Amino acid sequence: MNALENEIAAAARERGFVLVGFSPLRVLARNRFYSRWLAEGRHGEMAYLAREPERRLDPRRIDSRLRSVISLGFPYQAPAPSGRDWRRELRGRIASYALGEDYHDRVMARAAAVVMDLVRLRPGALTRLYVDTGPVFEREWAREAALGWFGKNTNLLNREHGSYFFLAEIFTDLELGGAPRPYGDFCGTCRRCLDLCPTGALEDGYVMESRRCISYLTIELRGPIAPHLRPHLGNWIFGCDICQQVCPWNEDGRAPASELEPYLPDLLALDEQGFRDRFRKTAIKRTKRRGLLRNVAIALGNSGNPDAVPHLIQALRREHEPLVRSHAAWALGQLGGADARRALRQAAACESDSAVAAEIAAALSLHAP
Numbered sequence: 001m002n003a004l005e006n007e008i009a010a011a012a013r014e015r016g017f018v019l020v021g022f023s024p025l026r027v028l029a030r031n032r033f034y035s036r037w038l039a040e041g042r043h044g045e046m047a048y049l050a051r052e053p054e055r056r057l058d059p060r061r062i063d064s065r066l067r068s069v070i071s072l073g074f075p076y077q078a079p080a081p082s083g084r085d086w087r088r089e090l091r092g093r094i095a096s097y098a099l100g101e102d103y104h105d106r107v108m109a110r111a112a113a114v115v116m117d118l119v120r121l122r123p124g125a126l127t128r129l130y131v132d133t134g135p136v137f138e139r140e141w142a143r144e145a146a147l148g149w150f151g152k153n154t155n156l157l158n159r160e161h162g163s164y165f166f167l168a169e170i171f172t173d174l175e176l177g178g179a180p181r182p183y184g185d186f187c188g189t190c191r192r193c194l195d196l197c198p199t200g201a202l203e204d205g206y207v208m209e210s211r212r213c214i215s216y217l218t219i220e221l222r223g224p225i226a227p228h229l230r231p232h233l234g235n236w237i238f239g240c241d242i243c244q245q246v247c248p249w250n251e252d253g254r255a256p257a258s259e260l261e262p263y264l265p266d267l268l269a270l271d272e273q274g275f276r277d278r279f280r281k282t283a284i285k286r287t288k289r290r291g292l293l294r295n296v297a298i299a300l301g302n303s304g305n306p307d308a309v310p311h312l313i314q315a316l317r318r319e320h321e322p323l324v325r326s327h328a329a330w331a332l333g334q335l336g337g338a339d340a341r342r343a344l345r346q347a348a349a350c351e352s353d354s355a356v357a358a359e360i361a362a363a364l365s366l367h368a369p
């Protein structure tokens, strides 16, 4: 590192970033992989991933004066393994990255402070800052800057810090970073993330089939979740950490279990205002109330616990969102029992939404004599 890079790295560390690297900009040689990935529809409904391919592959299209990128890694709490019997206690599970204040705001504020430091060091420097906020292949640039390697679980992994860190990039017109220093791939023959992903979203590694990823299904997908995938979601109600938790490069943390594992019936009872009050400042607001409650209904259906039935019946009767009613109907079908069946039959008689009616019919047919 040259003197300026050392100063920038020191400033970034001061702001809480544990990983800092530099690389000159060039056209990324991933066009073929990326075009195929899109053509195969692996991005699901995330249409924004197909936008501005030229900029993604060459950030100089953002501004032709840009010369290099500073990649930053900001750590977050590694999740603790659950010590609870979630089925008995009716507890959902939230991915660790989503705890606390929305990371976009948290990391953005710190990265913006690094930008100020940089401009103090080099007055007039041109900068463009991204924290998951634009058409940038963040992991690819972080890999170029030797922050880590692109793991089989498609996360950027670092030997010291594992993968529980966010990425941010400062593009600048300063000349930073020398010849690429490849980090190496330390996945070896390990297949744990591939074999333990409940939905097989990582296939044979290094590729993400978003349409099967629990993180995509619970956060990004707006509509119904395909019935054959629902049982595999277990109790994940926002994101998923499995492919990180099983990775030998990650250690277990001690994130507060109460926040990671909320009581599901409380969430199912949230109205719009209650949802806003509880999640407004967190990343969880992204699903909106209807998305979160859809996931909660699935988790209750997966619990196998009859205590969930009255809460789901309540949702089937009172819930105004068809998306939530339909997943509550599915969950009642999974749990079965006389009360669930009676409620489903009653709902069938008065349901006006055809998608919900179809879910109710499917749920009733599970236990048809």
Ligand code: B12
Binding pocket: 028, 030, 033, 034, 037, 046, 049, 095, 096, 097, 131, 132, 133, 134, 135, 136, 137, 138, 139, 140, 149, 150, 153, 154, 155, 156, 157, 163, 164, 165, 166, 167, 168, 206, 208, 210, 213, 215, 216, 219, 220, 238, 239, 240, 241, 243
């Ligand atoms: C869309 C998205 C998702 C989607 C799709 C995920 C995916 N793997 O693409 C979904 C919703 C599933 C998702 C989930 C998660 N995400 Co996300 N996501 C993004 C986002 C916005 C874009 C990623 C993207 O462009 N994907 C499209 C594909 C084509 O891109 P790619 O995989 O990066 O593609 C490159 C590599 O595949 C490479 N490549 C291809 N083949 C090979 C082979 C080898 C050997 C190598 C080395 C490279 C390589 O070429 C491609 C093109 O450059 C980024 C932020 C950003 N702007 O980058 C965050 C980001 C990747 N997500 C992040 C996080 C934290 C998560 C979750 C952990 C959250 C959670 N707990 O639920 C999960 C992890 C799931 C997983 N295993 O990936 C972090 C990752 C940090 C890290 N340490 O890696 C990011 C960087 C956000 C941030 N700023 O911190 N995410």
